[in-house]
Amino acid sequence: MSKPNLIDALRFRAPSKADGAKLWELVRDSGKLDLNSPYFYLAMSHWFSQSCLLVEDIETNRPVGMIIGFRKPSSTSTLFIWQISVQKQYRGSGIAMKMLNQLVEQPDIQYVEATISPSNYSSRRLFEKWAASKHVDIVQSACFAEADFPDQRHEQEDLCIIGPLKRE
Numbered sequence: 001m002s003k004p005n006l007i008d009a010l011r012f013r014a015p016s017k018a019d020g021a022k023l024w025e026l027v028r029d030s031g032k033l034d035l036n037s038p039y040f041y042l043a044m045s046h047w048f049s050q051s052c053l054l055v056e057d058i059e060t061n062r063p064v065g066m067i068i069g070f071r072k073p074s075s076t077s078t079l080f081i082w083q084i085s086v087q088k089q090y091r092g093s094g095i096a097m098k099m100l101n102q103l104v105e106q107p108d109i110q111y112v113e114a115t116i117s118p119s120n121y122s123s124r125r126l127f128e129k130w131a132a133s134k135h136v137d138i139v140q141s142a143c144f145a146e147a148d149f150p151d152q153r154h155e156q157e158d159l160c161i162i163g164p165l166k167r168e
Helices: 003-009 016-031 037-047 095-103 121-134
Strands: 009-014 055-056 063-072 075-086 111-116 137-144 157-162
Touching: 003 009, 003 095, 009 095, 016 037, 016 055, 016 063, 016 075, 037 063, 055 095, 063 095, 075 095, 095 121, 111 121, 121 137, 121 157
Parallel strands: 075 111
Antiparallel strands: 009 055, 055 063, 063 075, 111 157, 137 157
């Protein structure tokens, strides 16, 4: 299957509680993301499903990508992206961009935020490319320092704010 036709063979949908284990497995298998407890993925896919996304191969129903996100309680027009992942063999085919586009179709979302560690070049490039495709600014600032994490065993996380999103 060629990459231009790949997206047509995929289903993009909100996850349900039954998908919590699939989300956990996608993160575990990514080898890059911080793996949270299985309960976290069950809760997010159950109570926050409208701000999350699961991508599956239509033929096999196997998960190939996901976004875990939530609306910020202090600003419900802001979608915070907690984690985003696409299986290695599917990367580079526009799946992450399409996932982001689909999640922000809700008319009241004006900003997208994410924290990204300095060494996570692929996430930084993804969000910069996505912001450019939307013709909006991306503002980066310090968020969580290494000293904020237990035992300082986590790289700092910078906050990226994208928006305001323009509606056509």
